[in-house]
Amino acid sequence: MLLAGGEGSRLTVLSEQRAKPAVPFAGKFRIIDFTLSNCVHSGIGTVGVLTQYRPHSLNEHIGIGKPWGLDRARGGIRLLPPYQGRGHQRWFAGTADAIYQNLGFISDHRADAVLILSGDHIYKMDYREMLKAHVSKGADLTVAVMEIPIEEAFRFGIMKVDEEGRIVEFAEKPKDKSKGNLASLGIYIFGAKALDAVLRREIEIHPDLDFGKHVIPSMLADGSVVQSYRFSGYWVDVGTVDSYLNTNLELVKGQDALDLYDERWPILTQSEEKPPVKIGPQGKVAEALVSNGCVVKGLVKNSVLSPGVHVSPGAVVEDSVVMNNVWIGPGAHLKGVVVDKDVRVGAGAVLGGGDASVANVKNPDNLKAGISVIGKGAVIPGGTKLGCNVLVEADVDEKDFDETGVVPDGATVERGK
Amino acid sequence: MSQAFALIMAGGPSPGLSVLTEVRAAPAIPFGGKYRLVDFSLSNCVNSEIFNVAVLTQYRPHSLSEHLGTGAPWDLDLMKGGLRVLHPFQGGRFGDWQKGTADAVRRNLEFVGEQSEEHVLVLAGDHVYTMDYRPLLDRHAASGADLTVACRRVSPHETHRFGMILKGPDDRVVGFEEKPKRSKETLASMGVYAFKRSALMKILADETCLDFGRDVLPRMLANGASVRAATFPGYWTDIGTVQSYWEANMGLLSEDPALDLYNSEATVHTRSQDQGPVCVGRTAQVDNNLLSNGCIVNGTVQRSILSPGVRVAEGAVVTNSIILHETVIEAGARVDNCIIDKNCVIRADAHVGAGDDNTANKALPQALNTGLTLVGRDTIIPSGAVLGRNVTVHSGTLETDAAYKKKKGVPSGSVVGKPAD
Numbered sequence: 001m002l003l004a005g006g007e008g009s010r011l012t013v014l015s016e017q018r019a020k021p022a023v024p025f026a027g028k029f030r031i032i033d034f035t036l037s038n039c040v041h042s043g044i045g046t047v048g049v050l051t052q053y054r055p056h057s058l059n060e061h062i063g064i065g066k067p068w069g070l071d072r073a074r075g076g077i078r079l080l081p082p083y084q085g086r087g088h089q090r091w092f093a094g095t096a097d098a099i100y101q102n103l104g105f106i107s108d109h110r111a112d113a114v115l116i117l118s119g120d121h122i123y124k125m126d127y128r129e130m131l132k133a134h135v136s137k138g139a140d141l142t143v144a145v146m147e148i149p150i151e152e153a154f155r156f157g158i159m160k161v162d163e164e165g166r167i168v169e170f171a172e173k174p175k176d177k178s179k180g181n182l183a184s185l186g187i188y189i190f191g192a193k194a195l196d197a198v199l200r201r202e203i204e205i206h207p208d209l210d211f212g213k214h215v216i217p218s219m220l221a222d223g224s225v226v227q228s229y230r231f232s233g234y235w236v237d238v239g240t241v242d243s244y245l246n247t248n249l250e251l252v253k254g255q256d257a258l259d260l261y262d263e264r265w266p267i268l269t270q271s272e273e274k275p276p277v278k279i280g281p282q283g284k285v286a287e288a289l290v291s292n293g294c295v296v297k298g299l300v301k302n303s304v305l306s307p308g309v310h311v312s313p314g315a316v317v318e319d320s321v322v323m324n325n326v327w328i329g330p331g332a333h334l335k336g337v338v339v340d341k342d343v344r345v346g347a348g349a350v351l352g353g354g355d356a357s358v359a360n361v362k363n364p365d366n367l368k369a370g371i372s373v374i375g376k377g378a379v380i381p382g383g384t385k386l387g388c389n390v391l392v393e394a395d396v397d398e399k400d401f402d403e404t405g406v407v408p409d410g411a412t413v414e415r416g417k
Numbered sequence: 418m419s420q421a422f423a424l425i426m427a428g429g430p431s432p433g434l435s436v437l438t439e440v441r442a443a444p445a446i447p448f449g450g451k452y453r454l455v456d457f458s459l460s461n462c463v464n465s466e467i468f469n470v471a472v473l474t475q476y477r478p479h480s481l482s483e484h485l486g487t488g489a490p491w492d493l494d495l496m497k498g499g500l501r502v503l504h505p506f507q508g509g510r511f512g513d514w515q516k517g518t519a520d521a522v523r524r525n526l527e528f529v530g531e532q533s534e535e536h537v538l539v540l541a542g543d544h545v546y547t548m549d550y551r552p553l554l555d556r557h558a559a560s561g562a563d564l565t566v567a568c569r570r571v572s573p574h575e576t577h578r579f580g581m582i583l584k585g586p587d588d589r590v591v592g593f594e595e596k597p598k599r600s601k602e603t604l605a606s607m608g609v610y611a612f613k614r615s616a617l618m619k620i621l622a623d624e625t626c627l628d629f630g631r632d633v634l635p636r637m638l639a640n641g642a643s644v645r646a647a648t649f650p651g652y653w654t655d656i657g658t659v660q661s662y663w664e665a666n667m668g669l670l671s672e673d674p675a676l677d678l679y680n681s682e683a684t685v686h687t688r689s690q691d692q693g694p695v696c697v698g699r700t701a702q703v704d705n706n707l708l709s710n711g712c713i714v715n716g717t718v719q720r721s722i723l724s725p726g727v728r729v730a731e732g733a734v735v736t737n738s739i740i741l742h743e744t745v746i747e748a749g750a751r752v753d754n755c756i757i758d759k760n761c762v763i764r765a766d767a768h769v770g771a772g773d774d775n776t777a778n779k780a781l782p783q784a785l786n787t788g789l790t791l792v793g794r795d796t797i798i799p800s801g802a803v804l805g806r807n808v809t810v811h812s813g814t815l816e817t818d819a820a821y822k823k824k825k826g827v828p829s830g831s832v833v834g835k836p837a838d
Contacts (some may be wrong), residue, residue: 028710029693067691073614115784260693261726271689271710273490275678276450276722280670280705287701292451292710295679344443413605 001034001082002101003095005052006121010240013375013394014340018057021119024245024306024323024341026260026267027291028249030061031238032119033269039214040068041265042127044115046075048105051096052082052091067268096209097181100199103181106192114195116211118186121200123235124248124258124265130229131189140194142218143167144187144231153316155237156183157212159228167226172212182228184212185235194224234258242369245338248304248321252287272307282313291343298328312347320352329382340394346382354387358409366409367391378413380403418443421554421611422498422534423772424525426459426518427542428475428718430541432783435760436793438835439812441480443656444472444542445726447741447759449669449678449684450709453484456687462540463491464683465550471528472542473521475505475514481542490688500601502671503528509577517627526621529614537617539629541612545665545676546607546653547683553611553647563616563642566590566634567609567649573744578657579605580724581647582632590644595631604646606630607653616642637775652676658784659791670705690725690742696751700731724759733763738770739819747800754806757792764800771803776830778807793834804830 009019013025021032032049039047042073047070051058065077080102082091092098099106099116106114113134115127125144148156158179160169169181188211198219199209206214219226234257238244250257260267274293279285283296290296293308298315308325311317317334322328322339329347336352343352356370365375367389374380375394381401387409388390398414407413433445444455455472456753460743462470470493474481481502486772487493488500503525506512513724518559521530521681529537536557538550548567548583557565568582581602583592594600610629626632637644656662668674676683691710702717711726716733726743730737733746738752744761746752752763755772763769770790778785785791785807793812803826804810814834820827825831 032667077760153826254698255696256714261713266691267693268691271691273684273686273689275452275685276707278679278694278707279703281672281719283704285701285703286696286701288697289694290697290708293679350432 001099001106001114002032002039002047002049002117002119003098004032004058005050005055005092005098006120007053008120008239008357011238011244012224012241012366012373012391014048014241014244014373015340017328018392019053019055019119020239022058022061022223023238025122025238025244026248027289027304028271029225029267029305031056031059031122032061032123033267034122035119036068036070037268038123038127039115039117040124040268042125044127045072045082045109046109047077048080049077049119050080050102052098055079055081061270063270067270069268074236075109076107092347093208094213096199096205096211096215099195100203100209103196103199105194114190114192114193116188116190119126120239121186121235121237123185123231123233125187125231125235127187127189128186130231133140133229134189134227137165138225139189139227140191141216141219142189142227142229144185145228145382146181146185146231146235147181148183149389150177150181153177153179153181153183155239158183159188160386161228165228165230167220167396168217168227170220173229173301184216185231186211187231194219197364198222198224202256217362218342228289241338241367241371245319245321245336245371248289249302249319252289252302252304272296274307283311297328297335306341312314322374336370336388337374340376340378342377343374344379345374346384346398348382349380349384349386351380351386352388354409356388356409358387358389359389360389360412362409362412363391387411419465419469419554420534420558421467421536421550422465422469422532423458423462423471423540424529424536424751425455425462425470425523425540425542426521427455427472427478427481428515428521429518429543429658431477431543433777433781435664435781435785436666436791436809436812437659437662437756440477440794441701442474442476442542445481446543446656448545448656448662449550449666450707450722451688452734455481455484456685457545457547457811458540459491459493460685460687461546461548461550461609462538462681462729463493463686465554466539467550468493469503469532469534471503472527473503473525479500480628484688485687489627492684492713497499501528508673511754515714517632518629519621519633520627522617523621523624525627526618529618535614537612537614539617539729540613541608542697543656544608544731545656545741546590546651547676547680547685548609548649548653550609550611550684553609553649555613557613557645560588560645561643562567562645564634564637565645565647567607567611567714568604568646569607569649569653570603571605573600573603576600576602576605579593580608580634582606583704584646586644588647588822590638590646592635593634593638594633595668604648606634607649608655609649618802639830652807659756659789660784663679663789667737669707670720670811692725698731701729716748724740729781730765741794750798754788755790755792758796760793760794760810761792761796761798763792763798763818764802765798767798767802767804769798769802769804769808770806771826772805772829774829776828777807778830778832780809782830790800796834804833810832810834
């Protein structure tokens with residue numbers, strides 16, 4: 001069961017028009033591809049994807065599940081959207097509520113164990129190992145865990161375990177650093193019966209039922225066997241613009257962090273039918289991931305380009321992520337920006353590279369690391385100077401920019417104002 | 418429903434393509450990085466809304482069959498029509514090996530008779546072009562012709578490579594010469610034919626009609642059939658020789674190529690491999706290339722075309738070359754003016770395409786004399802080996818081959834290894 005319904009508001013405009021799992025990543029992939037590929041490589045042929053927030057891009061991407069071999073007569077992939085029942089209609093109010101409302105799907109498939117995953121993590125993991133540990137310990141619930149930097153602990157579910165790996169204490173997003181740094185990765189295996197029982201019991205108390213906040217603590221309290229399973233590989237939650245850009249750029253550095261080219265564990269995706277990358281005649285590429293259909297006539301440095309990006313002569317793209325079918329005009333300069341799909345960057349525009357310490361005025365929590373984000377379909381007029389921590393909303397037009405052509409650090413360019 | 422179905426000829430041995438066709442039929446040869454030659458005719462069909470297509474095979478069809486699969490990349494995996502691959506067979510009135518393009522269709526005349534479309538498009542599996550067949554078919558149907566031949570203007574120096582057409586009033590074809598040494602005409606047949614199905618079945622009843630250009634066209638003219646010409650102004654080339662293969666590939670690197678693969682109106686469909694984006698490393702230098710998914714480049718690549726999954730290690734230099742799928746160029750190796758087929762390993766510090774000696778290839782002096790060195794599939798070139806120009810290395814040749822034992826290296830024009838079984 002893959003949770004893909006959350007809003008992911010910290011990704012700002014990138015997840016405004018699409019659910020976070022559908023955000024493009026590492027050029028030609030979407031974030032959800034990593035988890036879906038893990039499932040099929042782990043021999044899991046029945047996958048339910050729970051959707052709620054803006055699912056259209058995700059639906060389009062998943063289709064009938066063909067790229068993952070999940071277009072099957074029995075099992076395969078199923079989208080599980082919110083639904084109406086006779087006399088009731090409820091949105092998914094929390095992660096565990098979403099599963100609760102789909103317990104029927106789980107019982108129909110008669111599995112003994114249920115793997116609950118998040119559609120917005122980047123990692124490779126063989127779930128079979130975790131399942132083996134879950135079965136051998138006779139656990140009701142097994143939670144994948146990893147040690148993380150202590151200063152990040154407030155973003156995770158943090159736990160203490162005994163020498164058998166059994167979880168003895170669990171705190172959801174603790175401010176208090178004494179709880180340690182062993183974090184839940186949001187990867188759970190439940191015994192199907194235990195899951196059914198705990199969700200039916202707890203939903204009566206918490207209508208917004210959440211795994212970290214309610215389900216795990218209640219299982220610890222009722223004496224269920226809750227085990228930890230240590231994961232030591234590469235795992236990232238690309239929840240913020242900062243981690244989104246940095247995780248992308250990490251992959252440019254080579255195959256050590258996460259090998260996208262491993263034939264034994266390929267990341268499967270809906271590939272766009274596009275020709276090979278064309279470089280030249282004046283193009284230069286230094287340290288980059290460049291996807292099919294890109295034409296590079298300018299300079300691309302330490303960046304990730306999704307399919308169909310056009311970099312005109314004299315343009316420079318550095319330290320940036322540029323998504324599908326963006327057109328970058330002659331002489332434009334991009335530094336430290338994330339550009340969503342179908343954007344047009346006019347000739348000579350300069351994006352990024354101002355004072356990084358000025359946080360975004362409207363959205364200071366999510367845009368403060370210096371990165372500017374350009375929303376889908378925006379048109380940036382030629383010659384615009386656009387600073388750091390700037391947010392350009394989706395579909396803004398040339399007339400949404402003022403005549404000075406200068407967008408100061410921390411500003412937001414709004415649509416139709 | 419379209420008014421025509423298509424037959425794509427993919428059975429010929431294409432000896433002019435040397436080791437590239439040693440292990441596969443020409444239509445299955447990779448082109449432009451991620452494509453295969455057959456993708457162009459197949460994509461033209463579906464882009465022209467022709468969803469009933471048969472591919473006729475005979476010579477080494479395995480790679481082609483693998484590529485075509487169920488026809489899904491072209492949306493030809495249909496309940497009715499879709500993609501059919503027609504193989505040689507025994508038994509019945511038509512069962513036997515095919516002795517030419519027209520003979521291949523005659524062997525499958527029962528299939529032709531069973532189709533419901535009124536017209537038949539006969540195409541080649543080794544032509545590179547993007548063409549909407551609908552205007553051709555519309556003119557063909559409107560004129561009531563038995564056969565309409567797609568034509569293009571060629572230089573008078575090239576007439577010996579083509580069937581030349583003499584056109585009369587109303588686009589009627591009044592004369593035809595197959596590959597004349599000299600000709601006053603400059604209108605050449607492209608080998609793209611629109612037949613009225615009944616007319617095709619009638620002419621193929623004659624068992625001595627083996628080849629479309631050489632036999633069918635002249636005989637239809639002699640019989641007084643209505644044959645017309647339709648001029649096609651766009652880019653078109655047939656890949657019959659190593660040189661034409663190389664030139665057509667390299668043409669894609671120009672600033673504004675005659676064949677535009679990036680035109681979304683006429684997408685060329687292919688079986689895409691699920692591989693990561695191109696990774697260009699810190700030590701890499703790339704300049705004027707086509708690079709396909711799954712390539713990892715840490716060396717220098719200039720004016721070259723890399724198919725999916727090619728690896729170029731740090732310190733390796735690849736220039737003016739075509740490198741096909743999954744081939745690995747190790748550190749310090751140099752590759753110049755080469756076509757390296759799939760799954761090869763060029764070991765460290767090897768030099769393939771070395772020196773100024775342009776001695777023609779011993780096996781194919783007529784075809785391999787322009788300095789291109791060809792390395793067949795699944796080949797290993799040993800560390801430090803030096804191979805000259807116009808060399809061919811047969812598929813599957815290992816690094817232990819006797820040719821590599823000589824101190825002075827492998828001289829230009831050599832043939833290394835044994836032909837594939």
